[in-house]
Amino acid sequence: MPPLVYRLDATQPASHRLGVELDLDLDALRAAGSLAGEELLLFLPTWTPGSYLIREYSRQLSRVEASGADGAILPCVKVAKNRFRIATPAGARTVRIRYQVYARELSVRTADVTAEHAYWNHACVLLWPVAARRLAVQLTVQHPPEWRLACALGQLHTPLATPGSVTLMAHDLDEVLDSPILIGDFEQIEWQVAGVTHRIVLDGLGGVRPPETLIADLTRIIERAAAVFGGALPYRDYTFLCLFAAEGHGGLEHAASTTLLMARTALSDAKQYREFLGLAAHEHFHAWNVKRMRPVEFWDYDYENENYSSLLWLVEGWTAYYDDLLCHRAGLLTREDYLAVMAKNVNTMLTGPGRLRLSLAESSFDAWIRLYRPDENTRNSSQNYYGNGAVAALCLDLMIRRTTRGAASLDDVLRRLYDHTFGQGRGYTREDVADAVRSVAGVEVVRAHAALVDGALDPDLAALLGDFGIRVRALENPKPYFGVSFNSGSTTVASVTLDSPADRAGIAPGDECIAVAGLRVDSSNWNDVFAAVARCGVAIEVLLARRGVITRLFVTPGATMPGVAFEILDVATTEQQHLRDLWLVPPTK
Ligand SMILES: [Zn+2]
Structure with a gap:
């Protein structure tokens, strides 16, 4: 038996509770050097x-108890918000731990056990011995017999398999934490890409039928992604766990699976399907x-504390650049539609003042306290390394292609960064990234790219795209501009854009706009009302309720910052056309 054997009881999903029982082989822990004297720390x-974001999953644990081989209760003391200390008898060879986990939070990263399904990340569920991340683990999951289980972990097949009981194996803590489980009455489709098994699990679709082209479309995306890295798929098999729900949206990546959470109608129309x-x-x-090539700070995750990295603009920004580009390369997004998506990213970037105040590298480092904990000032003080990181990646790609x-x-x-870092069994540093760019495109591109990542993000896209026969056209936008966002369903100010008319007039988050003119x-x-009364450059009266007092202010609306559109020039030089056709798939004639 592996040194850690868990039994997870999900047979009463309507209670929202998972029962957990863990048998620990203390000899294996001693051999691994992770038992301090006779004290076991979990x-x-x-x-x-x-x-x-630090999410404090231990809030949902209760009734943590330990017992010895003879069933005698052992002292179990909580010594930190997420740690328990168990005094084991001298020479004891096994310990059993029991506890419950409350699970009713539907997101890609948490645990949600309900009458409809059970989904969880093991980070929310598994107490684990400190300093023993390399120990192998066996997990037996019990669930309602009419449900099925999907998980990227390998299954242990025994001749006496019983319905409603599945045993999974993982090599270590990293693998088990990277392998969420979904159990329910779901649809599952299995197919092969380049000889590798892929699965898609569709949970909660109700009466919505997935498009006929679903598997063909995913296959093309998978093939195009593999082509970026030389053609081979890096996993043994891969599972898309799709949760369709009334609320929530997002995805979470894993080495051999992903969880996608989206609306129940996400596969029902062309626009939502494209987003899916x-x-x-x-x-x-x-x-x-x-999941494989990663910053050195993520090579051995510290699962208890913040893991700071200044490289999320690469982790997320480059991935955000490629997600649309791969859809385009796969023939699922026309050249014009792809350029429209990129222009949308650029327009979002242009409206965020924070891009000029906190660099992409700094915003990456601060993800734990800014992007994941947004407040009224976040847009003014930092930038989103997803969308803005994708714009920086676009600039870098264009600079490399041009040079x-x-x-x-x-x-x-x-490909070079992957081979030279993950391929050699290590995480990458910023210097590794610079080396990869330098070897492909030279030192000038390294310098120009560093300016985008380390300073104010204000690229000259007109010049860059111009070399590809693409014009950046300013959209005419005559609308007067105020500069606030409201809380949903109200006129209470959620945030005020830095240096906007509202900001200059002294409007503050929390102010409720009661009347205008x-x-x-x-x-x-x-x-x-605002469109009817506002004129650019002419002050209007705004009546506010502020912290219980009625206040009058005068705001002078300005002109909205013009957005941009990207247009393919009909008349381009041979060089421009050559560069453009290598970057974007030309339409078939
Ligand atoms: Zn991502």
């Missing part, structure tokens, strides 16, 4: 890799970018 992770494919492409690309006259691209940098406003008529 911990529960505080976060899930890929989602950079983009999300699937994003998480699948992470199988290389971050090498189309001979190389960001694909070559990724003497007209009563609420969430249903704000846009209409």
Whole structure:
């Protein structure tokens, strides 16, 4: 038997409770050097890799008890928010731990056990011995017999298999924490790509039928992703765990699976389906970018504390750049539609003042306290390394292609970084990234790219795209601009954009806008009333309720910052066309 044997009882899912029983082989722990004297120290992770926020999963643990081989209760003391200390009798060879986990939080990174399904990340569930991450583990999961189980972990097949009981094996803590489990009455489709088994599990779709082209579309995305890294798939098999629900949206990457959470109607129309494919492409690309090739700070995760990295603009930004690009390369997004998606990223970037104040590298480092804990000032003080990181990746790709006259691209940098770091059994540093860029495109590109990542993000896209025969056109936008966002369903100010008309007039988060130019406003008529009374450069009266006091201010609306659109020039030089056709798939004639 492996040194850690868990039994997880999910047979009463409507209770939202998982029962956990863990048998620990103390001899194996002693041999691994992870038993201090006769004291056993166990911990529960505080976060899930890929989602950079301390989430304090131990809040949901209860009735933690320990007993010896003879069944006698052993002292078990909570010594930290997520740690328990158990005094084991001298020479004892086994200890049994029992506890319960409350699980009713539906997100890709948490645990949700309900009458409809059971889904969990093991970070929320498994107490694990401190300093023993390399120990092998066996997990037996018991569940309602009419349900099925999906998980990337290998199953132990025994001749006496019973319905409603599945035994899984993992090599170590990293593998088990990276392998969420979904149990339920779901649909599952299995198919092969390049001889490798892929599965998609569809949970909660109700009456919605997936598109006929689902498997063909995913296959094309998978093939294009593999091509970036030389053609081979890096896993033994791969599972898309899809949770369709009334609320929530997102994805979480794993080495051999991903969880995608989206609306129950996400596969029902063309626009939502396109977004689903983009999300699937994003998480699948992470199988290389971050699950294997990853910053040195993530090489051995510390599951109890923040793991700081200044490289999330590469981890997430480059992945966000490739998710749309791979859909385009796979023929699922036309050249024009792809450029429209990129222009949308750029327009979002342009409206965020934080990009000029906190660099992509600094915003990456601060993910734990900014991106994952947004407040009224986040947009003004930092930037989103997903969308803005994708814009920086676009710039880098274009610079590489321009400098090498189309001979190389960001694909070559990724492949080189992958081979030279993960391929050699190590994480990468910023210097490794610079080395990869330098070897592909030279030192000038390294310098220009560093300026985008380490300073204010304000790229000259018109010049860059111009060399590819693409024009950046400013959209005409005559609308007067106020500069606030409201809490949903109200006219209470959620945030004020730095240096906007509202900011200059002294409007603050929490102010409730009651009237504009003497007209009563609420969430249903704000846009209409503001458009009717506001003129650029002309002050208007705004009546506010602020912390219980009625206040009058005068705001002078400005012109909205014009957005941009990307247009393919009909008349381009041969060089421009050459570069463009290597970057974007030309339409078939
Ligand atoms: Zn991601």
